[in-house]
Amino acid sequence: MKKFEQLPLFAIVFTVLFKLLFLLTHHIQEDAFITWRVAQNLLDYGVIGFNGDTKISASTTHLYVFVSWFFNLLFGKENFIYPLLIFNSVLFTIGSYFLSKLLLKNPIQQAIFIFLFGVLPPSIKISILGMEYGILFFLYMSLLYFGFHQRKNWALIVFPILILFCRLDTVIFLGIVFLIDVIWHRKINWVYVLGGILANSVLLSFNYFYFNEFVNNTIVAKQLTYEGHFTAAQNWEYFLQNYGNFWGMLKLPGDFNLFTVIVLLFELIAFIIVIKVKENRNYFLWIIFIFGWSKQMIFISQKSLFDWYYWIPQILLFVPILVFILEINKKKYLWLSLLIVFYILPMLAFQTVHSIATGNGEWNYRRNIGLFLNEYEKDKNQFIFLEPAGYVPYFSQLKTIDEVGLVDKELQTEIKKDRKNYKLNVAKNRKPKYILAYKNLFEAENSEFYKSHYQLIKEFRIKNSLSSEYPILEKMYHLKPSGTDYNLYERIKIQEPKIELDSANKFSN
Template sequence: MAEIKNHRIPIYAVLATVLFKLLFLLTHYIQEDAFITWRVAQNLLDYGVIGFNGNEKISASTTHLYVFVSYLFNLIFGKENFIEPLLIFNSVLFTIGSLFLSHLLLKNAWHKAIFIFLIGILPPAIKISILGMEYGILFFLEMMLLYYGFNKGKKWAQIVLPVLIIFTRIDTVIFLGVIFIIDIFWNKKIRWPYIFGGISGVGGMLAFNCLYFGEIVNNTIVAKKLAYDKQYSLQQNFDHFLQNFGNFWGMLKLPVDFNPLTILLLIFEALCFMYLIRQKEKRNFFLWIIFVFGWVKQVVFLSQKSMFDWYYWVPQMLLFVPVLLFVIEQKQRKSLWLALLIIFYSIPMLAFQTIHCIATGNGEWNYRRTIGLFLNSYEKNKNQWVFLEPAGYVPYFSGLKTIDEVGLVDKKIQGEIRKDKKNFWINTVKNRKPKYLLSYDDLFTSENAEYLQLHYKLIKEFRVKDHLKSDNKILEKIYILKPSGSDYNLYERID
């Protein structure tokens, strides 16, 4: 009976962790790109087409599987009510994924419970759970693959899960590849079902893209590479890496180029990892997988100058796992080690993320969303076009057809970039004549001011400073401490 109760302890930890993190839903901190995926899902619902603007097919979202899941939530709960249930779903799946991970690495039920909660309140874990991105599902599938496919040896998991993982994100070939290589070295055998699953996943994804969208890789990858492509010398590449890795490798992102706290964290993570793998245990196989993956994923993405936070959430968390294991399994002065970790790391990180969520949620939900809502009420014809960047909140809440400056949701912009990258923006305005322009800049003082003044009028200014007030004085102090968002000017075509 006591053994049965002990088995339930990690389950209780899952429930407690999910309930605790649901408090963060009150911050309304939802990532901009989540609204791109959700608009694609609603486009599928309205037009029967995976796209962004009506009947035009385009892989505007980086994730096919999450588009389908979002589609189902829209279908079940309706467009007005699906967001909270979906965020709860993401949080539950992520936390179950941490349960699978605890089973792989720990034996004691109480140790598992502590692990589940402490990993669940790390900044990247909170963001994975509540920001609306696909990483809750992804983490669940990846940990499920390790648990059932490689711990339990289930062939169905080795075949099916790689397919689902790749259809969630194409860059997960890095994760699957690391597993394959370490498995070969560790077990000295080839798992043919796993190879079949990997080939099926990659082949299925490429075939789907080719047959449905007429492209090999997702449009988002092509668009970002085209828009952000810049030639660097070897020295510039090295300097760029040094300036940025500190903010993307560690969990605490500071408003400076270099974050020295990351160095200390990396050293401690590496020392804990080396300490753990000296012990001859079966779990070392999984420790090698998650630690090597964490390093490889971050190096690859930083080398490609991928500066979006979400690429690094899962690696950040997995690299920290050895620290949690080291502290939780201390045989002497365990309480002291655990107290030091909680007081000097977990609580400060949680406080930092709480402030960040409150401030950024205000800047996104209370500010940027209002721009979309204004356009929604101002323009009743939803076939009109708005030209802007980025293509998340404003298009979603305005309902207007959208041209974004990167080309994530509109391929024609990519043609303009290829023809004349320097002047693609004004060329797009002249050729396509969008009714609305939303810009960070004062367009009437730009180099194209003469044309723009002739054809457009300024109808509204949106300013971050106007959204830093609150009846709650604590919230107001947080908003002022960390103002979030950008100033915008909205223009309407007059001819």
């Protein structure tokens, strides 16, 4: 097997090059542009914020803000995106290499694992959608590989700090690793405990001394805006409508998704079969499987719909299937071929169509709204009130009030004062020059106010962005239309009544 030892490294290169094809789809997640706007705000104003010199933790991830800032500095604002996406893809694939080393001994199996693992839909999204999860996955696997496989004490200190500084919710991963390690070895790893203490100290100190808060504003804003009380029946209905996002690789229409149930059962069965063979690698299988389930259940309980929360758990829960198939002794290549033909290739085809259609809806449609505003409004100190705060604020360069309060804390005050009418109160009190709305404000509640203070300047309709000179692409756009209809309103300049000079003198006398 020595002659195949370098094969996993070649698999890294091949997998990265293969996934770079997805950059052509322009499928970039909306929230990535929030982080990149924060990074550019740091570059322009020296402040971690979103609107000028106002400090606010508008991005969920501090570490990725600094990485994005560095790439902006290195490549410039116009050219940093694709180098950063490639960097994310490379780091994710290196992370999958570390995972393969933890679970498989045969370099041929490791190489196959790296590629098949890398082309699963969540893996593609982690790599090319611009979010921080490529870096995060690399850090997770680096901690396991260097800290708990090679027993490097420095890794037990450094990686927990970087992981928690990347995202606050990574405390779930760090906690699961600690619990499994204590149960497995029946003793406490005090170096890792020190790493955890330092990680919490670094993050909380940074939040407190820089932002004067302990918990990131993004978390506070989402909890405030999306809070809701559900009955048991409503909770069950909610779960049925969304569980495909939690455990599945894709969300199919309808409340009941049999495909997701089958995959979930296969994952459980494969896990049980694999861990029956007593090997040291079971330690890592328990970590990733318990973490995958824990992360899913915690976020499900919090009604977290954002699908990127589930990317890493989705692929980690699928790992036992890959290990099981690769280690079957009888008819191995038949089972592997069946997996590729009936699962990997359909999932890859689905993600390709999804990325092409969504890339059109985001890059060719929503980005153009921002570009229109960038050309239309030259004064970049003007405010726009909208949701979400990704593409349009980034490409328009306008200051922003978002409907959730991620990038503007004053909005949270309005929600607390009057949740029902907070959008109207923002329009009245903050007087944003532009409002980008999903609905026709002139036909909605409080229409009289909007009619007297705003004018409709442009309608953006997703149906107008579903055409292409290439028939195949046009079919994909129509098969999965991505985007939302918008109306763009501009505030009317209301002339204040003038007091004649003679009258004014009378009052002064």
